[in-house]
Amino acid sequence: MAQASRQRGGTVMRHLVLYLGAALFLFPFYYMLVGSLKKDPETSLRGLLPTGLTLDNYSQINGRVDLLQSLINSGIFTGGVILGTLVLGVLAGYALARLHFRGQGTLFAVMLLVQIIPFQLLIIPIYVMIVRTYGLADSYLGMIVPFAINSTAVFIFRQFFLQLPEDLFSAARLDGAGELRILWSIALPLVRPALLTAVLLTFIGPWNEFLWPFLVTKESDMQPLAVSLANYISNIAGRASNPYGAILAGAVVLAAPAVALFVAFQRHFTSSDLGSGVKG
Amino acid sequence: MSTVQSAQKTRRPRRAALLGRHPVGILLAAPYAVFLAAIFAYPLGLAVWISFHDYFFAAPTATVDRPFVGFENYTAVLSDPEVRQSFLNVSKFLIINVPLTVALSLVLATALNSAIRGRTFLRISYYVPYVTASVALVGVWLFLFSSGGLVNEVLGPLAPDPSWLVNSGLAMPVIAVFVTWKQLGFFILLYLAALQAVPKELYESASMDGASAVRSFWHVTVPGVRQATTVVVILAIITGANLFTEPYLLTNGGGPNGASTSPVLLMYQKGIEQGSPDTASAIGVILVIGVLLISLVNRKLLERD
Numbered sequence: 001m002a003q004a005s006r007q008r009g010g011t012v013m014r015h016l017v018l019y020l021g022a023a024l025f026l027f028p029f030y031y032m033l034v035g036s037l038k039k040d041p042e043t044s045l046r047g048l049l050p051t052g053l054t055l056d057n058y059s060q061i062n063g064r065v066d067l068l069q070s071l072i073n074s075g076i077f078t079g080g081v082i083l084g085t086l087v088l089g090v091l092a093g094y095a096l097a098r099l100h101f102r103g104q105g106t107l108f109a110v111m112l113l114v115q116i117i118p119f120q121l122l123i124i125p126i127y128v129m130i131v132r133t134y135g136l137a138d139s140y141l142g143m144i145v146p147f148a149i150n151s152t153a154v155f156i157f158r159q160f161f162l163q164l165p166e167d168l169f170s171a172a173r174l175d176g177a178g179e180l181r182i183l184w185s186i187a188l189p190l191v192r193p194a195l196l197t198a199v200l201l202t203f204i205g206p207w208n209e210f211l212w213p214f215l216v217t218k219e220s221d222m223q224p225l226a227v228s229l230a231n232y233i234s235n236i237a238g239r240a241s242n243p244y245g246a247i248l249a250g251a252v253v254l255a256a257p258a259v260a261l262f263v264a265f266q267r268h269f270t271s272s273d274l275g276s277g278v279k280g
Numbered sequence: 281m282s283t284v285q286s287a288q289k290t291r292r293p294r295r296a297a298l299l300g301r302h303p304v305g306i307l308l309a310a311p312y313a314v315f316l317a318a319i320f321a322y323p324l325g326l327a328v329w330i331s332f333h334d335y336f337f338a339a340p341t342a343t344v345d346r347p348f349v350g351f352e353n354y355t356a357v358l359s360d361p362e363v364r365q366s367f368l369n370v371s372k373f374l375i376i377n378v379p380l381t382v383a384l385s386l387v388l389a390t391a392l393n394s395a396i397r398g399r400t401f402l403r404i405s406y407y408v409p410y411v412t413a414s415v416a417l418v419g420v421w422l423f424l425f426s427s428g429g430l431v432n433e434v435l436g437p438l439a440p441d442p443s444w445l446v447n448s449g450l451a452m453p454v455i456a457v458f459v460t461w462k463q464l465g466f467f468i469l470l471y472l473a474a475l476q477a478v479p480k481e482l483y484e485s486a487s488m489d490g491a492s493a494v495r496s497f498w499h500v501t502v503p504g505v506r507q508a509t510t511v512v513v514i515l516a517i518i519t520g521a522n523l524f525t526e527p528y529l530l531t532n533g534g535g536p537n538g539a540s541t542s543p544v545l546l547m548y549q550k551g552i553e554q555g556s557p558d559t560a561s562a563i564g565v566i567l568v569i570g571v572l573l574i575s576l577v578n579r580k581l582l583e584r585d
Contacts, residue, residue: 010493014391019398021388022405025461029408031430032420041309043429092312099305102298107313114320116514118571120522120544121564125323126331132337149315179304191440208413210525213551226415233419233529244423251419255412262411266404269469 032255036248057249064246065232065255070225074207075145081206082199084148090195092149093157094183098169114151116274120211122146127215139220143213147206153198160191197268204258225254331561353562363563366534366541367570369452373542374520376456381516389471390501410465414525421458421530436585445531448539455526455540463519467512474508475501510582513573521571524548539544543567 033040037053061067095101096108136142166189172182188195210226217223223231229250236243247270262269299306331353338344357363392402409417424431427443443451478501486496502509523542527534533549534541543563551560 009464014394018388018391018396018402022346022402025405025409025464028417028424029412031424032416035420035423041423043423043426043433045430045433047430088311088315091308095302095305099300099302099308101300101302101305101309103313104300104305104309107309107316110316110321114316116518116572116575117320117324117568118518118522120524120547121327122320122323123544124547124557124560124564125326126319127552128326128330128337128557129323146319148319149312151316154312166508179302179308183308204411208411208415210413210415211548215548223352226413229419229527230415230529233415233422234532244419244426247419248423251416258411258413259408262408263404265300266400266407269407 006041029255031260032248032251035244036252038245041244041248057245058253060234061246061250061253064236065225065228065250067225068249069221070223070228071253072193073140073222074224074226076140077209078203078206080140080144081150082148082202084144085150085153085202086195086199088149089153089157089198090183090188092154094161094179094187096154097158097161098187098195099179111154115155118201119146123211123215127270131216136216138217138219140222142216143224144206146212147209150202153202156194156198157191160194161187164190175223193268196265200261200265202267203261207258227256327561327564330558331565333558335558335561337555337557341536349558353558354566357559357562357566360536362541363543363546365538366543366546369540370520370523370542372452373456373459373523374517376453377460377520378516380456380460381464381467382512383413384460385467386471386501386509388464389468389475390497392468393444393472407465409462412462414462415460415474415529417458418526418529421454422487435559442536447538449573450564451531451536451540455523455530458526458530459519459523463516467516470508470515471505478504506582510579513582514576517574517578518571521567570571 031048034048034050037050037055038047039052039056040053041047077125089224092107096104096111105200130142130145131137134142136145164225168186169182172186177186210230213224214227214230216237217227218230220231229247232250236246306413328423332348332350333346334349334352336344337345386445388406392406423429425444426432427446432439432443440447440450444454446496482500482504483496486500491499520542524544527540527542527545528548531540534545544567547560547563550563551557
């Protein structure tokens with residue numbers, strides 16, 4: 001009896017802690033949305049109530065930052081990175097998982113090593129190469145190239161393909177199917193749910209990335225939304241009397257696509273899909 | 281090895297010895313290998329090379345002399361109080377962020393792993409900061425933590441003066457808490473995966489022995505996910521070493537008075553704004569060596585039995 005009531009007490013505690021934590025985690029999102037819809041966001045507790053809503057801030061931020069163009073730039077940047085990550089990553093992951101070729105061990109070792117070197121160390125030399133040597137400043141190519149393949153994605157794809165039974169592949173090879181054909185019509189359909197997870201995870205990288213596109217783009221009509229909003233924050237915040245309404249409206253526009261995609265596909269964002277990649 | 285494969289091997293022994301059993305694999309992996317060479321290996325070498333030379337930006341066609349200067353860039357960087365301050369700031373960041381991240385993500389993952397009502401909603405709540413752009417979240421935090429902001433409004437007379445983001449003692453802790461909040465979902469996900477691998481029998485026998493939930497957390501869960509903890513700590517350290525967006529935007533470029541500059545922010549300011557990629561590269565090399573050393577030590581400590 002004592003144990004049962006103690007257990008019930010534990011369950012209540014657990015729920016309490018989890019829901020309080022969740023409220024704390026979600027609160028800034030609520031505040032972002034409500035603040036973006038108020039003419040002059042108030043900082044008092046009254047500012048928390050959704051009253052007197054207007055879309056004013058959205059047209060104001062749109063006047064300072066070309067929202068549509070920025071969203072298009074973000075989309076092209078993100079799309080390019082996803083395309084590269086999927087096509088080239090799947091090819092490399094498949095080769096590493098199911099084929100035996102010279103240099104395979106070395107490539108695998110380098111792939112693991114790459115994941116502990118922070119990209120930020122490489123910003124200076126990559127900036128020198130892409131912007132100075134190849135003159136790719138203010139171009140989509142310059143934005144996409146450093147992210148076009150993601151070693152973590154290659155690793156995860158390799159894990160996906162490793163989990164498939166070998167018999168499948170030897171049978172197909174006996175029938176005389178080429179490797180590309182086996183990959184396309186046998187392996188890929190089997191890992192399709194996992195691919196969706198990979199696309200979702202890849203999406204949030206470039207969509208949210210700030211530092212690299214910030215370095216490559218100086219022209220405002222080439223900047224992804226994260227960069228143009230950040231420039232607005234750092235240039236205007238000091239001068240405008242109440243800049244927060246417009247900042248929050250921009251933040252909502254930047255956050256909405258990633259959050260919406262995530263909520264819509266959240267059941268693919270599971271520990272088992274990711275865990276297979278992490279446990280190695 | 282299956283008989284088919286060994287038959288193939290005898291048919292084409294020389295080619296197999298040279299290129300491997302499936303030479304087409306080289307073709308499939310080639311784009312990735314080329315990419316690694318061009319976007320990883322070469323820049324890594326270039327970073328080290330630049331850090332040992334008197335390097336400056338010039339037109340790509342111009343032939344300029346960039347003399348070898350030995351450790352000059354390194355000594356310049358290490359004796360620069362700004363740089364020392366930035367490394368100190370990151371240490372402060374890590375001391376707050378890493379323990380907080382490990383403790384909160386493990387506790388929340390454990391709670392989420394049990395039978396709980398509304399698990400989908402809870403998971404979404406905890407993951408959503410992770411999938412949202414830092415730039416967008418910084419916008420809200422600026423508003424919340426501004427001197428007349430909601431946080432100070434609620435605290436009333438307890439509000440710090442100067443306010444959070446312009447207070448040299450509080451700027452870095454606010455950034456550390458921001459990053460903990462933003463990244464926590466990812467680490468909860470890692471721990472949830474690791475928890476699946478902890479044998480259920482261990483919990484059962486712990487509860488048979490009359491162990492409380494707290495005891496079985498300490499004696500079953502914590503040792504059971506130790507490997508994941510190593511990964512979480514290393515990834516949290518790498519995230520901390522990469523800190524840029526938050527000091528750049530949240531504290532207006534590492535303010536007040538450099539109290540929240542990070543090494544990567546300095547790399548940007550020195551390397552690109554002020555045009556000294558050589559000292560910036562030296563900072564980068566030192567940073568990576570630091571991260572690798574801490575990761576190695578951490579591995580030794582956490583994986584020791």
